[in-house]
Amino acid sequence: MSASSSAATSQAQSQTQSQTSRASSRLEDILAEPPSPRIETLDSEEEEYEDVMEDPIPAQSQSPSLESQFSGLKLFDIPIHDTLETETSIVQEETLDTILPYLEGNPNKFDLNSHGIPHLQRKKHVKFLEIALGEYPAQFAAMDASRPWLLYWSLQGLTALGEDVSAYRERIVYTFQSCQHPTGGFGGGHGQLPHLAGSYASILSLVIVGTPLAYTSIHRRAMWHYLGHMKQPSGGFTMAANGEEDIRGAFCAMVILSLLNLPLELPSDAPARKKGMTGFLDGLGEWIGRCQSYEGGISAAPGNEAHGAYAFCGLACLCILGAPATTLPKYLDMDLLIHWLSSRQCAPEGGYNGRTNKLVDGCYSHWIGSCWSLVEAAVSGKKKEQMRSLWDRNALARYILSAAQSKKGGLIDKPGKRPDAYHTCYNLAGLSAVQNRYYYDAEEEEDGGVKISDEDGEKGEMTTTLDASFKWKVELGKGVGKERVWDDEDQVNVVHPVFIVPWGQAEKCRQYFEENPGF
Amino acid sequence: MVNYSDDPKWADITPIPQDDGGPHPLAAIAYSDEYSEAMGYLRAVMAKEEHSERVLDLTEHIIEMNPAHYTVWLYRAKTLKELNFDLKTEIEWLNPAALKHLKNYQIWHHRQTIISQLNDPAGETDFIDTMLGPDSKNYHVWSYRQWLVKQFGLWKGEEGQKELDWVDGMIGDDVRNNSAWNHRWFVVFGCGEENIRDEAIVNREMGYAKAAIHKAPQNQSPWNYLHGIIRGSKTALSSLKDFALQFASLENPDDVHSSHALDLLAMIYAQDEDTKEKARQAFDLLANKYDPVRKPYWNYRKETLVN
Known part of the structure; x- marks a missing residue:
């Protein structure tokens, strides 16, 4: 597969400033585990925050020249407006008042592109993420269990911005060595219990590094045993031994099995074997299907509320099991799913929320935006010319570039919020979903997805075929035609639609373990 | 500051020092001496799989400093079990901690583990009420309530009516609270197949959704609810x-x-x-x-x- 176009970026000069890390981590109630509290003590952040809040920008204050630049980008009207006030509508109105000035004008005084939208503030974001990789003061102890996440978000964000992260290679491998548990899997840090979230973030980071040293630092056999312990009789996975069972577990486990080319048979010591399970995939698709709620979206576990981050986990998991056009309709009501996904795009904001009647948040640029890459491939024909477009990419691009870039670098939930590595990574991944057109190359499809052997594999004969996610193709920069609202220089490096790592890196890792399958 | 190295109670333990990974680890945290020492002792007791009263004290100390530490919570849960510790005491200790750290996965999972072992949901619904006060759409809290309803059969009979009245109150407070709508669905239709086939219940719920739509027709929550019932009960769409x-x-x-x-x-x-x-x-x-x-x-x- 072709590599992505490399965006023009210079190796940022080394930042020798003192370690006033402003990468507070706001994981909220989504994929990340565990959620770190926002830490309120860092002065630089307070300044940042006040800067944003102090800028006096009345809603209609842009200069005449700006107005004409914006003329082609009229905001969506919201013609229907209920009069009943409730907590939800009050908070929504307040939020809109905060966001609108950023969509109608340019309070951050960023350079504008040829469409009157702020350019991607590449250098500022790079600087922000480099600081996020640095040392943290003692108040950040709450992030002790989330260090693998900080590394993954920062590295993925940097590569999306076109940075070469090879200078970090060895340090990354050593850092994750300290998180790897002797019984398999990665924890949040030294001596911490293995956890699927930490394992996911660790493996993806090592995939981004992409060297034999990084690959061989992973104890694959131990990982396979650890994953075996996470498999549940329901078909799903827990995040840790005696931990919670939710759809993140299923997704993280499939990502790891697929990238590391691990056997799909459960190890003999997997507790689920006592309940009649023999393979990692047993009951999995059905379990994910049970997570689709009456609204059409996907929830953390059966019965919970449909939620954008869990929707991506569910869809990406199904895309690892097989071709999207096969596995998605097999386990999900597609019409209902698409209706719900579509409803997540907020007007006039253009960005996405994660649940019905919740607020827009830049992180859903990825959690929902990347769902579209998978769903569009599932409902389109087999040729790239038949690719359907189901959502307004320009509206999301405008939200990200106008409202989700922090003045001093890093990306955010919404204006007034602080930047963090999490929102930076996922806004940029959302931008990749906006700017590129992904399709699933069914030509490469042989048997329509997963093959599972009927009998338990004999020693040495175990094979895996979780290779569906390596058949994606991308048309670079073709997300929107001529009418797009960004310039070439605002383009991010393309991200793999399922694994959320730089294009080519997942394939490279898989290939390494296909050539070196033993463990 | 709690000090372990000078405490005779801990004299038999040699702490295992932190290793952030190589000489130049990334995103390393400059831990305070107090946190660093406590974690050193935790690594040591975990290595020898000790489950004792002093381990409970140690985990409590670390949780105070870092409630987002899943390892400490999981190890504490295991220790409680090994010691056959009084779980009511544990819940009393947990309540103020939960209110302080609303968006914490671990606290809710720990609570679920404890209540599951106690096999008694007494007081839990009231506690959840308190938790939803400051954040009426908190995903963990709602998910926990769904677990509770399912685990203890709170959707049936008198308990079921109480649950329905409660969620009616939540929807009454904010008809756009979609988490409350989802919970209503869970209580009425999510726990068994029988209600969706019960014409009286189907009609009652359709009426409920329609009344809500009249209050604010552009609110999508009751529309989704209505569609769900129509689909589930196989009612003709044209009847709407x-x-x-x-x-x-x-x-x-x-x-x-x-x-x-x-x-x-x-x-x-x-x-x-x-x-x-x-x-x-x-x-x-x-x-x-x-x-x-x-x-x-x-x-x-x-x-x-x-x-």
Whole structure:
């Protein structure tokens, strides 16, 4: 597969400033585990925050020249407006008042592109993420269990911005060595219990590094045993031994099995074997299907509320099991799913929320935006010319570039919020979903997805075929035609639609373990 | 500051020092001496798989400093079990901690483990009420309540009625609280198959959703609820036509009070060959006037109308 176009970026000069890390981590109630509290003590952040809040920008204050630049980008009207006030509508109105000035004008005084939208503030974001990789003061102890996440978000964000992260290679491998548990899997840090979230973030980071040293630092056999312990009789996975069972577990486990080319048979010591399970995939698709709620979206576990981050986990998991056009309709009501996904795009904001009647948040640029890459491939024909477009990419691009870039670098939930590595990574991944057109190359499809052997594999004969996610193709920069609202220089490096790592890196890792399958 | 190295109670333990990974670890935290020391002792007791009263004290100390530390919570849960510790005491200790750290996965999972072992949900629903006060859409809290309802059969009989009254109150407070709608669905239809086949219950719930729609027709939560019931009970979609027409009609394209009503009408019109054209009109109206941010979606729906 072709590599992505490399965006023009210079190796940022080394930042020798003192370690006033402003990468507070706001994981909220989504994929990340565990959620770190926002830490309120860092002065630089307070300044940042006040800067944003102090800028006096009345809603209609842009200069005449700006107005004409914006003329082609009229905001969506919201013609229907209920009069009943409730907590939800009050908070929504307040939020809109905060966001609108950023969509109608340019309070951050960023350079504008040829469409009157702020350019991607590449250098500022790079600087922000480099600081996020640095040392943290003692108040950040709450992030002790989330260090693998900080590394993954920062590295993925940097590569999306076109940075070469090879200078970090060895340090990354050593850092994750300290998180790897002797019984398999990665924890949040030294001596911490293995956890699927930490394992996911660790493996993806090592995939981004992409060297034999990084690959061989992973104890694959131990990982396979650890994953075996996470498999549940329901078909799903827990995040840790005696931990919670939710759809993140299923997704993280499939990502790891697929990238590391691990056997799909459960190890003999997997507790689920006592309940009649023999393979990692047993009951999995059905379990994910049970997570689709009456609204059409996907929830953390059966019965919970449909939620954008869990929707991506569910869809990406199904895309690892097989071709999207096969596995998605097999386990999900597609019409209902698409209706719900579509409803997540907020007007006039253009960005996405994660649940019905919740607020827009830049992180859903990825959690929902990347769902579209998978769903569009599932409902389109087999040729790239038949690719359907189901959502307004320009509206999301405008939200990200106008409202989700922090003045001093890093990306955010919404204006007034602080930047963090999490929102930076996922806004940029959302931008990749906006700017590129992904399709699933069914030509490469042989048997329509997963093959599972009927009998338990004999020693040495175990094979895996979780290779569906390596058949994606991308048309670079073709997300929107001529009418797009960004310039070439605002383009991010393309991200793999399922694994959320730089294009080519997942394939490279898989290939390494296909050539070196033993463990 | 709690000090372990000078405490004779801990004299038999050699702490295992922190290793952040190599000489130049990334995103390393400059831990305080207090945190660093406590973690050194935790690593040591975990290595020898010690479960004792002093381990409970140690985990409590670390949780105070870092409540987001799943390892400490899981090890504490295991220790409680090994010691056969009084779990009521544990819940009392947990309550103020939970209120302080609302968005914490671990606290809720720990609570679930403890209540599951206690096998008694007494007081839990009241506690959840308190937790939803400052954040009425907190995902963990709602998910925990769903676990509770399922685990202890709180959807049935008198308990079920109490649960329904409570969630009715939540929807009454904010008819747009979608988490409350989802919970209502869970209580009425999510725990068993029988209610969706019960005509009286289906009618009651459709009436409930319709009444909510009248309060704020552009609120999508009750529309989704209504659609869910129609699908689940296999009621004909067209039975909602008159209801939808109260909020939107193609005869009065300038007087539409709910894009969701228009969407429903389009679905109904799409079912019948004679009204396909009307469905197209409804989709055009949505795409061009009432819901333009979803224009590509409405166009997709129009294109995929079966001819």
